[in-house]
Amino acid sequence: MPPNEPPKPMFDVDRRKLLRSGLSLGALTLLTGCDISDNDIVQAMFGKVSRWNNLVQETLFGGTRLAPEYPESMAMKDFRYNAWYHADQAPVLSAADYKLELAGLIGNKKPWNVDDLYALPQKTQVTRHVCVEGWSMIGKWTGTPLSEFLKRVGADTTAKYVGFVCADGYYESIDMPTALHPQTIMAFQLSDQTLPAKYGFPFKIRIPTKLGFKQPKFVTAIYVTNRNPGGFWVDRGYNWFSGI
Amino acid sequence: MKRKPISRATHDIQEHPLLVRIAHWAQALAIIIMIGSGWRIYNSVPIIDNFRFPQWATLGGDPPISKIAHMDPGVANALNWHFSGMWLLLASYFLFLLHGLISGHFRRDLLPLHPGGLIRDFIGALTFKLSHRLGEYNHVQRAAYWGVLFAVLMMFVTGLAIWKPVQLSWLTALCGGYPTARVLHFIFMSGICLFIIVHVTLVALVPKTLFAMVLGRAADPIDHAETPNAAE
Numbered sequence: 001m002p003p004n005e006p007p008k009p010m011f012d013v014d015r016r017k018l019l020r021s022g023l024s025l026g027a028l029t030l031l032t033g034c035d036i037s038d039n040d041i042v043q044a045m046f047g048k049v050s051r052w053n054n055l056v057q058e059t060l061f062g063g064t065r066l067a068p069e070y071p072e073s074m075a076m077k078d079f080r081y082n083a084w085y086h087a088d089q090a091p092v093l094s095a096a097d098y099k100l101e102l103a104g105l106i107g108n109k110k111p112w113n114v115d116d117l118y119a120l121p122q123k124t125q126v127t128r129h130v131c132v133e134g135w136s137m138i139g140k141w142t143g144t145p146l147s148e149f150l151k152r153v154g155a156d157t158t159a160k161y162v163g164f165v166c167a168d169g170y171y172e173s174i175d176m177p178t179a180l181h182p183q184t185i186m187a188f189q190l191s192d193q194t195l196p197a198k199y200g201f202p203f204k205i206r207i208p209t210k211l212g213f214k215q216p217k218f219v220t221a222i223y224v225t226n227r228n229p230g231g232f233w234v235d236r237g238y239n240w241f242s243g244i
Numbered sequence: 245m246k247r248k249p250i251s252r253a254t255h256d257i258q259e260h261p262l263l264v265r266i267a268h269w270a271q272a273l274a275i276i277i278m279i280g281s282g283w284r285i286y287n288s289v290p291i292i293d294n295f296r297f298p299q300w301a302t303l304g305g306d307p308p309i310s311k312i313a314h315m316d317p318g319v320a321n322a323l324n325w326h327f328s329g330m331w332l333l334l335a336s337y338f339l340f341l342l343h344g345l346i347s348g349h350f351r352r353d354l355l356p357l358h359p360g361g362l363i364r365d366f367i368g369a370l371t372f373k374l375s376h377r378l379g380e381y382n383h384v385q386r387a388a389y390w391g392v393l394f395a396v397l398m399m400f401v402t403g404l405a406i407w408k409p410v411q412l413s414w415l416t417a418l419c420g421g422y423p424t425a426r427v428l429h430f431i432f433m434s435g436i437c438l439f440i441i442v443h444v445t446l447v448a449l450v451p452k453t454l455f456a457m458v459l460g461r462a463a464d465p466i467d468h469a470e471t472p473n474a475a476e
Contacts, residue, residue, distance in 0.1 A: 037305035037321040046324035053327055060411050067410040068417075084315045128422060130409060133288040133319065136422050209410050237320030239327065244410045 046237065054241040061243050063177045067208035070126045075140035077191050081198055082131065082212065090198040091167040091218055098202055104223035107154020114202045118188055120144040125183055127208035130244050141206045142189035147180040155224045163229035164205060167218035173229035174207065174214060175241065183208050211242040255463040258379035258456040263343055268457055270336035275436065277303065277329035282433060284322035291430050330403065337396055354386045362387055376450050378464045392439040395432045402429040
């Protein structure tokens, strides 16, 4: 080595190696950057796994296991509004013209009006609403257990599904065990007030054992069937059972 | 030229059985899927105000397309990745964990672990004085591997707590309630990210460890002149 050559920096090799490691990290992020989510085979795999996850959740679901209830003081008065459209675009139904239609495996399909619905025996619950996106909020809902309503109209509760049609183009469906769960209610009130239009007047289906999007608002028809009716978000790739 | 035979007397040898290699790479893939899709889900309702992960680093398709096609900001795909990836992670993690415990690999290579050794090796690592011998794990590495094994386990626990806050309400309560469990899920994810950065950096510094994890075996001739730790 020539005597007057400057000494080699001590960490020269390490620095080169660190650069290489930086490149490896870049490659790793590139790997996640190559997104194959919309590939047909991947989508088919998602469908299969989602059906498997339905089975797992049905098994885990306890028909009499109750969602935790909270003291009334914890209930949020100004409840969060959530939909794919703005609150002022929510359908405003007239109590005088409203009719709840019934269809499918139901004995008495006579439509119901608001007065008759609101005259049903009611229960109050303070439970947590959990959204698929991650936010959650405790609210106070009052209404008739869906099981009570299904019994009154002579629904075939051995059927597999209960479907809902809504005034805003939304639609949903749930499994019969969830429909018969004691905390699944047709909620007429939120925070002791008749359900305001944007929250689903005249009623929403409140299901504390399921994610928020499984709980339809402004319900205009209920039907009982053995064919899975899917749902608005379910048909856009969300898991059907979506129990919590 | 005839190759010298490789033996434990002349070489440091690192070996990984096929089962370990499969479980390792399956976990690596599953964790990339879980983090990428988790970040996309996180972005729809951030925990830290106004902090969102850059979209290119998240997994779940093209949000503008899914938004215009059917009003979904790409969360459906992300959820599908997340709830598919969890099964791959569950299977590969417990395969890895059970093998490590039963075969004695964890006891042999990741123990003992004590604070004194940890502090010594940590200072050594910071001052670049720590030499790496293939097949041998210093205390910092041991702590890191135990740490990431624990963090993934806690991802299952906190993940279950947010997935099933009613059916497993006792677990959610144990995690401090639904919102807290969600924050814990985020914190353990951050810990795993930190591990990945250090782990990948170290692999880049000692690439032979990568060969061992792919091919099953790597060897380094023992150079008795180059053992700075021996002087201590």
